[in-house]
Amino acid sequence: MTMRLVVDQPFDLALSLEMGQTFRWRRVGDEDVRDRDWGHPPERWRTGGGWYSGVLGEFLVHVRQMPGGMEYRVGDEAGEREDIDLEQGLRDYFRLDDDITAVYSEITRDPVVKRAVEQYPGLRLLRQDPWECLASYVCSRVQSIRGTRGDVETIARLSRRTVRIGDDVRHVFPAPMFVAHSDLAAADPGLGLSRARDIVTIAGSVERDALPLDRAGAGAEPSADVVRRLDGYPGVGPKIASCVALMALDSLDAFPVDRWVQRAIAKCDLSEMPHGRGRRSLAEKIECSLALTDAQQYQVAAWARARFGAYAGYAGQYLFHWAEPHKERAVRGDCPVCGPDRR
DNA sequence: GGCCAGGTATAGC
DNA sequence: GCTATACATGGC
Numbered sequence: 525m526t527m528r529l530v531v532d533q534p535f536d537l538a539l540s541l542e543m544g545q546t547f548r549w550r551r552v553g554d555e556d557v558r559d560r561d562w563g564h565p566p567e568r569w570r571t572g573g574g575w576y577s578g579v580l581g582e583f584l585v586h587v588r589q590m591p592g593g594m595e596y597r598v599g600d601e602a603g604e605r606e607d608i609d610l611e612q613g614l615r616d617y618f619r620l621d622d623d624i625t626a627v628y629s630e631i632t633r634d635p636v637v638k639r640a641v642e643q644y645p646g647l648r649l650l651r652q653d654p655w656e657c658l659a660s661y662v663c664s665r666v667q668s669i670r671g672t673r674g675d676v677e678t679i680a681r682l683s684r685r686t687v688r689i690g691d692d693v694r695h696v697f698p699a700p701m702f703v704a705h706s707d708l709a710a711a712d713p714g715l716g717l718s719r720a721r722d723i724v725t726i727a728g729s730v731e732r733d734a735l736p737l738d739r740a741g742a743g744a745e746p747s748a749d750v751v752r753r754l755d756g757y758p759g760v761g762p763k764i765a766s767c768v769a770l771m772a773l774d775s776l777d778a779f780p781v782d783r784w785v786q787r788a789i790a791k792c793d794l795s796e797m798p799h800g801r802g803r804r805s806l807a808e809k810i811e812c813s814l815a816l817t818d819a820q821q822y823q824v825a826a827w828a829r830a831r832f833g834a835y836a837g838y839a840g841q842y843l844f845h846w847a848e849p850h851k852e853r854a855v856r857g858d859c860p861v862c863g864p865d866r867r
Numbered sequence: 868g869g870c871c872a873g874g875t876a877t878a879g880c
Numbered sequence: 881g882c883t884a885t886a887c888a889t890g891g892c
Contacts, residue, residue: 544873661873668872671890716888718875761875782873802882817882818875844873 525603529614530593533624536646537589540618541576543845544669545771546650547660547676549578552586552692579680579694580617581653584687587614599687619651631832631839636792640846649841654737654772655730656697658754661764662723663715671714678712679703679723700734703727722759729757739773747775748822755818762821770837777836779825786810788843789824796831798823 541549552575575588583602588595598610615621632638656676663675683698698706704727709720730737736757742750747769754765766780781789790811800806806820816824825836832839 664872665874666872666887667874667889668891671872714889718887719889722875759875763874767873780873783871784873800882815874815883819881848873 526595526597527611528590528593528595529611529620531620532592533620534628534646535589535594535618535620535624535648536644537576537587537594538574539644539646539845540648540650541578543647543841544672545767545841546578546652546657547663547669547673548656548680548697549576551575552577577689577692577694579687579696580613582687582696583608583610584689584692584694585610585614586689586692597689599689601687617651619649622649624648627835627838630835631842634792634832634839636788636846637832637839637842640788640842644842644845647842647845649776649838650771651774652772653697654739654768655700655734657772658726658730658737658757658760658764658768659703659723661767662719662726662759665719665759665764675712675715675719678715679708682706682708682711700727700730704731719759722757726757726760737768737773742769742773742775747778748825750775751778751822751825762818762825766821766825770840776838777829777834779828779832779836779840781816781821781824781840782844783813784844784847785840786816786824787813788847789828792831797827 575586577584577586579585584599585602586597596610596614602608602610628641632641659679660672660676663679664672667675677695680695680697682702683696685696685698686693687696688694704724706724708715708724709717712720715723735741736753750769750773751762751765754760754768755762757765763780763782766778769775770778770780779785790813794807794810797805797807797810800809800820800823802809804812804814806816806823808814809816809820810824828836828840
């Protein structure tokens with residue numbers, strides 16, 4: 525049975541699912557979600573009508589965009605559960621109760637963010653499962669989005685628990701316990717030893733104490749504190765910690781700084797960027813795409829909060845997405861201070 | 868073969 | 881606290 529969900533604000537399903545904030549959605553019928561050619565105008569990649577398959581908690585869901593909202597269908601196991609409010613579950617996952625118009629009016633005060641929003645309207649943050657989000661972003665460490673998808677799917681198979689809609693069979697993402705006592709490195713050689721080891725270690729830690737990933741608890745404190753705590757997991761630094769806080773723990777002002785966001789920020793007015801203590805100013809390092817220290821990433825996040833406001837994380841997602849198709853490599857020799865980029 | 872990918876940990880200053 | 885470097889794998 526297919527059901528409808530009304531969405532009365534900008535909402536681009538394909539963009540929100542495929543841009544690389546989450547890694548387990550697939551187009552139904554395709555073997556894989558292929559990387560889009562983001563450089564083309566939106567008409568080129570907006571699928572409109574195609575079904576997507578994703579696993580939310582225990583359930584398999586298919587969704588597709590329709591005029592005025594979206595349609596969805598679920599597997600039998602979910603259809604039989606009358607205690608589950610699927611529609612509300614989807615509204616929560618897609619953050620449809622966020623007032624995206626209000627978000628836009630906040631973050632588009634910055635002209636660079638404004639351009640990004642105008643180019644990719646309807647890009648939404650998602651509210652992901654914290655443990656899956658954390659494991660996924662450890663996989664994403666210095667890896668392509670495509671490769672990350674493969675690794676996350678391999679971890680999912682560890683649960684050995686499948687759900688299906690028709691021919692579409694997917695795996696439920698395993699609880700930390702399964703991963704903690706698995707040989708992940710053997711299951712996924714492509715993941716690499718260090719990432720596999722970190723994920724297994726984190727799984728054990730979360731199995732013993734899931735409090736750092738508790739959404740309700742995180743909601744009560746400043747995002748900077750949430751991020752700092754996640755930063756303590758092995759193989760997790762400021763960037764991954766910020767991603768989890770933003771995309772799973774409702775810290776909408778968390779601001780992950782990766783290569784792309786750093787490149788995008790270079791286009792912003794950096795006059796208010798703190799100088800930093802190093803030989804080069806923080807602004808210079810950003811303009812020249814030099815590596816930032818952990819402390820400097822936190823300084824940039826604080827700058828972003830001051831500049832973009834309480835929804836700085838939304839601004840960051842638009843900047844991430846906007847930077848990628850431009851594919852401008854770091855400054856490349858025209859930086860008077862640093863010379864050729866060395867990142 | 869070289870460069871790149873939604874970074875992090877570590878040694879050395 | 882900052883800088884440079886190793887790390888591990890696959891795609892182009």
